[in-house]
Amino acid sequence: MSLKEKATAFLMGRMGKTAHVRQVTALDHRLLQLEMQMPDSLAWRSCQHLKCQVSSTALRDYTVAHYNDNTRIATLIIDAGHIGEGSKWLRQLAPGDPVAYMGPGGGFHQPTGASQLVCIGDASAIGHILSLYHRRNPEQGFHTLAIDEDPLPTEIMGMPVRFSDGQEKDVISWLDKLQLPLHDTTFYVAGYIPMVVQTRKLLNQLGWKQVKAAGFWK
Template sequence: MRATLDDPFAQLSGPLAGTRQLHLEVVSTQLLTPHMQRIELTAPELDGFRYAPGQDVMLLVGAEGSRPVRRRYTIRHLDARLQLLTLDIVRHGDGPGERWVRSAQPGDRVEGIGPRGKITPSPSADWHLFIGDESAVPAIFAMTELLPGDSVATLVLEVPGPDDEQDLVAAARARVSWLHRIGGQPGDPAALVAEAAEVELPPGAGHAYLLGEASVVLRLREVLAGRGLPEAQMSPKAYWGRGRANAGHGEPARDA
């Protein structure tokens, strides 16, 4: 599919200031786990491209009538010298993003904008706590892998089953707890909320990154706030909303 970005995203101003338009071409695609697809893309605009771990690119994945549909995917890795961008994308449902992921083949072209996103590792944190579902694994791994070697990180990740676990290679002292849904419904807050209520919060000024389904992220904020973690030390981000498609700009609607 070849598509062209239309207004308002054709003008890289306002919230898009500092981003680039990317004329991307799919290089390869492979299934990492039963629910995670890795897609590698290239573009001349990736030469000198800079981003912070946790940021994403917004792709124009299709259209609904005359309305362009975009989805945002975390930058899992970038080799600027080779102009190679790696995206790890959760496969679920049958929306426009899922259809693009399933059909993507080497040589396909797609328009993108990036980098986007404000949630990146806090440089002043004494420790880091990452909590999320499978949609958050690429961002959480990308952030954890680039933490300094003297950093302490705890990861609590809920995925469909054991085959959805991935190996983390990080210099930081990182501990990963995998929760397996095993037939449960995505977006059910019970398991992650229970872990948030019990997970160790070490001494010092730590930072929590809460990523995933919108209502679950809200519950996680409430639980950690109830345990005394200040709002300033939490970075919540909803990637999707249970029972509703993301808006055309690639994120959950504001009221999700």
């Protein structure tokens, strides 16, 4: 056993718990919906993640998109459209398989009291955005723009999704059509770090002040 394997085993042995796979569903060619039966109740908040062991040496953070406290079922939406240990692990899962995890952790971003919530992110941020959608006040307006190379489903777990290739003029046009109140709108931007930085800069240039950003990968 390598030093990294020993360190991972020690960490999971001290802090880890075990959930079990209920179902893995393909939402499209890259987004997979993982439902897990948790061993005990989660004190779930928006944007919290579970640190899952995907190999003997690798841990990956996945946001809890939805959690049912009555059934203790946690749902994760994961982008498996790239080559990596997390994607390989996810595509091999079957009902009943154990999943070692730690958490939940994070949860810094929560729905504000603004009348309009606007989320902009790529495929890796869909779980993050869904967690906000499911924890919002039903009276709040909620708008999601998915910026990615490939189109995503137009609706995910009941949440409408508008696709964009990320061109600045397209983002501005979409925002103009929404006619959002300047002082009563909160933005959430998440996903690929350069995209997050660029989008946050654009929103600031357009005069939006309430922008919460979370970068996931480079």
